[in-house]
Amino acid sequence: MRRNVILVSVLVLILSITVGVQATDVSGEFTSELRVLTKEDKPLKDAMASVGVSVDVEGDLGPDGSWRLALDTSLDKALSSFRDDIWDADDTDAAEDSITIDLDEAYLNLYSVGDEAVDLRLGKQYVDVGVGDGITTFHLTKPVAANFIDELQNTRAVVGIRADWYPDDYQVTAFLQPRITPNKTGKRIEAVYQEIEKAALMPVLYAMSQEGVQIVEMAPLKEEAPTYEDDGMGFTIKGSRTFGDFDLGLVYQRGYAPSPIMSGFSLKPLAEEVPVPMRLTTTQGYLPLQKVGVTAEGVLGDAGLWGELTYNIPKDGFFGKEMDNQAFPEEYRFNSDNYVTGLIGMDYFFENGVYVNGQVIYGFPQEVTKSMLNTYLAGEVYQDFLNNRLRLEGKVVYCFGDQGWMIMPEAVYQVTSTMKAFGKVAIPGGDDESLFRQMEDLTQALVGISISF
Amino acid sequence: MGKVYGHLRVLALVTALVMVGALPALAMTGQEVIDRVKDEYGDFQSQVVTMNIKTYDGKSLVTDREVILLTRKSGDVEQSLIKFLAPKDVEGVGLLDQGDDVMHMYLPEFNKVRRIAGSAKSGNFMGTDFTYNDMSFINYDTSDYEATLIDETNEVYELELRTIDDKDSSYEKVLMTVGKSDWFPTKVVFYNTEGKLQKELTAYDVTPYGKYKYPKRLEMVDILADHKTEIHIGDPEFDRELDDNIFTTRTLQRSRIRY
Known part of the structure; x- marks a missing residue:
């Protein structure tokens, strides 16, 4: 973990010195969540508490480019040990073990390379x-x-080089990924x-x-x-x-x-x-x-x-x-x-503000051989209430093959211009042999707040 | 333009004194008022402006966002690009209107440009009181509407606007108040399809910028919902040369717009 911190700090320092601190923008989000796995023996005692901060640093390289570093830091602990480890600082090593630092994105944009209609993006993206x-x-x-x-x-960002070329009315995007x-x-x-x-x-x-x-x-x-x-x-x-x-x-x-x-x-x-x-x-x-x-x-x-x-x-x-x-x-x-995979989707806003989105998918990403393929229906519906402060959303996935399903209702409330409160439930189920049914123990409820800065 | 209008006014007065019976024929039509508004106010070929957009639920501030807006006329087509600059949860979101009903949205969260379907355009734009279609009223673009002069005082013209294509209408009618002294549309009132007064758009602190005028603040109030959007407008730049490449999905994806 320390190695990551040092690596990121050095990267930020180098970029800041190279392009000048005045050209950088810093923004971020603080998140605090409480996640209850409802099928656990003692759901509340085993509930997971987490606090996290994501920080984005962006800089300009004049008309020729820009750069961005995005860093996610989080502390995840079972609620039962959260107080002892964190507030009372009884066991700082245990607390440190629960801290993760991820370099979310780190890339350099180069625009109109060689005065051609070619943009490059190098790095984690x-x-x-x-x-x-x-x-x-x-x-x-x-x-x-x-x-x-x-x-x-x-999903995760991947490391590589991306080139976007815009000849006439076309766009050509190429991405080279040196390692998995x-x-x-x-x-x-x-x-x-x-x-x-x-x-x-x-x-x-x-x-x-x-x-x-x-x-x-x-x-x-x-x-x-x-x-x-x-x-x-x-x-x-x-x-x-x-x-x-x-x-x-x-x-x-x-x-x-x-x-x-x-x-x-x-x-x-x-x-x-x-x-x-x-x-x-x-x-x-x-x-x-x-x-x-x-x-x-x-x-x-x-x-x-x-x-x-x-x-x-x-x-x-x-x-x-x-x-x-x-x-x-x-x-x-x-x-x-x-084998062949595919998907088709459609979305629509109704006059009363209800948004509906439906997709039929043949072959989920984890299904990478012919024998694994299934057909799925994925749907999403949401509507804003209370003058757009409250969004109620529902997502569902259904597998026609093993008749498994998962539903995820969610509510997000805009408390102030920078603060949101949210709650979410994820319930997998279906036929006994279905993949989602076998995830039943992961059924969970989540509440949290996020504050942007 | 002010001088031209002064001459016209004198001419109209003289004509009125001589041919009183012909007065109604000399009154301006709604379309002529709209055309004059465009001549006086919106005849710029391009515009770059930053805006601070605040939304209120009652008196409570709900969102506070910074955007940059670039518009350009290309023949009969008006193109616009809006990019959100702050805060973090919307930073980088962009909306590109290429004219002819072709709109794209960029959501940095998914690193993707999406075409916006017609049904989405009647929804609120990013939690404001403007629908995607209402956005054209920021520059008082009324090309989708047919205007009728319904009233006139010494100070103002009152116009009624109805959409040319009823199918696209989110409103039964729109009333626009245009000041005679400066030809500026100071108030626009929107009536919903049930005929109820729904929204009021008001311009404040109209300021001259060279040969154009522009307000320092716009306020859109959704009266039925008790919701309000305030737009504080930075000093705009007009008739700046804006490259064709700006109004493309390529630029839409960039975190910063260079122009």
Whole structure:
């Protein structure tokens, strides 16, 4: 953590000295939240309290460019230990362990490079070439950053170089990503995913036991980060142009699925007995993927309309042959077959101020093999009340495949010109075997305030 | 223009004395008043201005935001670009109106430009009392309306404006008061589709800037909702050369607008 602080401080110092302090703007937001996991044995005692500060520093390089540093700092503690560790300072080491500092964004913009209609952005940045609302089938540059279930749509910035070129009426965007930025998920979410993966292995273990094999030891799941010598850097290019009421785009993307996936397993006999005691080792890696697709975004009458259609090409040979095991549940029979994903969405403002947004998505970002694909319906509705001070919002996701769902009602109240109070509930559910139902323990309620400066 | 108007007034007076019976034919039509307002006030080819926008719920301050507004006329098309400069929760948000009903919005939170559909344009713009369509009234652009002169005193003209295309109308009618001394529209009153008085837009401290005039403060009051938007206007720059590249989605995405 200290190393991060020093690194960021040095970066800010260098940039401030280089461009002059007078050219910098500092803004930020202070947030305080209380998160109650309602399915815990003692929900209130185990409630998570967090305070956080995000600071943005932006600077100008005259007409030729600008730069930005965004830093997120947060302190997350169980409410039961918050008072002891923080207010009474009984255990400052424990408090320090709960502090996270993230460099959210850090980039340099260069405008009209070489007097051409080319802009460059170098550094850690958010990149989204899709047109979906909060989701895209071109997700290789959009790793997830979620500590809790309500944050599953949050993404991380990625490191790379972006170039935007504007020849005539066209726009061409290219992004070179030298190294992978994997998903960053909280311990609770990770534990659920691992349980699901273990459950998927159970039929295989049962089948093996029928054949005189006994698994006595299971090696911990091992994430094998990909080496870029194997498959090259991540690269995205999109060309787009407006035709009538629509912006149409053509996209090519290559890179790595930002979430590790089980690519194979092996068995090692531990003794010469019957049944044979075995050690089971699973391997995981980041699947190299290529994507070719089209995007369309525009208006149809008074409604907004958007869509993506993508042809996905997983790297051949990434999955071991043992993964295509008939004993596995069908969705876990991973292979490198090519597949199609897509989404279509629409939004509309009604005259009474109600906003409605609906998307049908074939293939969520974490579904990176043909066998995993599901169809989802994602919807959002909101309306402002009390002279626009109160916004009531509801989000829902429904999976047609396993009939799982999640609903997230939310209320945000503008207390003063700089302060907001908010409350949010996230409730996953559905059929017993569904992914969302298996996240049921993560059901939560959240209240908090944010103050901008 | 003031001299021209003075001559016209003398001419009208003389004509009135000679041909009293012909007076009604000499009165200005609503459209002529609107045209004169445009000549006197809004005939600039481009404008750059910073604004501080405050919204109030009753008397309570709810939002306090800084924006920069750039507008430019290109033939019959008026283009505008609005960028939010502060505070943090809206910083970087941009709205680009390229004319011909093509509007884009940039939300830095998602690092994305989105086309705005027609249904969104009748909604409030960023919590203010202006709808996207009302924004044109900041520069008193009434090109979507047909004007009728409904009353006239020694000091003012009273105009009634109705949208040319009824389908696009959020209002049954709009009444505009234009001062005869300076041809400035000091008040605009909006009646909703049920015929109720809904909003009042008032201009304060009209100040000359070279050959143009511009208010220092605008106030839009939503009478039905007891909500108010105050716009404090910095010194505007008129007829500055603004490059074609400014009114593009490329510029919309930049955190700072260079012009």
